[in-house]
Amino acid sequence: MSDTAFILQNCTKAIGGADSAIHLIEQKSRLEQAVSSNDPALTLDTAKSLLESIFKTILTDRQAEPNFSGTFSALYSEVRKEIILNNESAANEILKRLTSSIVHNVGELRNAYGAASHGDDGYYENPIQMPEAEMIAHIVDGMGGFLFRKHKNLSDPEQAQRIFYSDYAVFNDWLDSQNDPIEIPVNQAEDIPFSVFLFTYDVDTYRAMLLQYVQTEEEDAGVEVPEVTLVAEPETTEAELPLEKLTAEPDVDPVSEIAAALVINEEVGNAISDDDRVEIAEFAQDYALNRAGLDWQSRDSLIAKFRIQIKRTLIKKAFTEHCIDEAIEVVIEKAMKYFPSEVA
Known part of the structure; x- marks a missing residue:
């Protein structure tokens, strides 16, 4: 028995809000216990079972009549049809090949060396030891957590x-x-x-x-904002301007400021292009002015809807996943500052 409990960090985080998914939580616990018990054959069994449960959960959430009669690889093929792994087509294809290879090889290892796949001679020694088995557990944890988060983020x-x-x-x-x-x-x-x-x-x-x-x-x-006729004010000379007008900062381009504010850290700055950040900022401007609703800033339900739309846009642009929540708050804050909903 290991002195330290083994925790599947990615899957634990991904399914943290699915408290009613008892079987999925149990499958995760079984794999953690198998690793903690230093049982390589059982680790292979439970690793495959956890992935299979994640696949079936995703398909049941998304399909009216999911088909579970195929092989392990066929099951994952159905999952791939439901989930876009990356919004950039070339990256998506690479990730599809990578994850399909993981599924194929995890299935093969379990069938050949798992505890429950078949019986062996009483003196049989399993060539798969704990270092290999624990590596498989980590791989399954990474892939399973990744897929479940993608599923929850992209599901309508x-x-x-x-x-x-x-x-x-x-x-x-x-x-x-x-x-x-x-x-x-x-x-x-x-x-x-x-x-x-x-x-x-x-x-x-x-x-x-x-x-x-x-x-x-x-x-x-979607309520259209009525046109407002602005009355021209008489020209004012610099000498007549109040002090705060003279010392105020020059006009700021809201789109540029939102785009700049989206560089939350160096990781985000390296991961997302300037053009994508500008497109996100332009979407926020358009949504706030034309689609969020006349009084969106004072209605929690419309602010929540705005957050959902921003999140979908960030995901579409492959924004750094663990920074998405912070980015949403940045956009909302800037939108409230620059795009007030009140009509003068």
């Missing part, structure tokens, strides 16, 4: 086959603000929020109300 919740209550915090808050909680006629029993009750007992109605809510919010966000 409104069209998913399986939806999750925790994905719709803004809608849940709105639903609870419109409906009284459900009282339980039992002494000292706490009331159940209406959104929790509806999702638990009638998910189809919950989904229908969610889709209606999303449609309404999108329509509200």
Whole structure:
């Protein structure tokens, strides 16, 4: 037994919010326990099982009738159809070949040297030892965590086959603000929020109300801003300008400032081009002025919608993944500063 518990860091982080995915969490724990127990054959078995569970979870979330009857490699082929590994086509093809090779070889190793694949002679010695087995565990952890994060980031919740209550915090808050909680006629029993009750007992109605809510919010966000006639002010000489006008900074180009602010650190600066940052900034400007809604800055639901749109744009531009949340806040802050929603 190892003195230190083995933790699958990537998978743990990726499935951290999927508390109800009990089987997936159990599969991850089995692999961690196999490595901690110094059992190479069982490590190969549980490594393949964890990947297979991740594949099936992704397909069940995305497809109405997923087909699980094929081989391990065929299962991953279906996953590849659902998930874009990288938005740049050449990089996407390389990643597809790399991950397909991992799936093929993990399957072969498990079939040849796993504990549960077949029985062997009583004096058989497995050539796969813990250094090799632990390497496989790390590879599976990296690939499994990567795929699950891509799946959650790129999934369109409104069209998913399986939806999750925790994905719709803004809608849940709105639903609870419109409906009284459900009282339980039992002494000292706490009331159940209406959104929790509806999702638990009638998910189809919950989904229908969610889709209606999303449609309404999108329509509200698309309200055209009326044209405003500006009255020309009389020209003012420099001598008549107040002190703050004389000392103010020169006009700033909002797009350039947002693009510059997106260089959160050196890693991001090296990973994303200047042109891509400018396109992200131009998208934020267009969305804030034309699609976010007249009063988006004062409505939490519209700000949340703006955040989702920014996130999708950042993902599309292959923005450094662990910096995406910080980048979203940078864009929102700048948009509130430069693109006020109030009409003068």
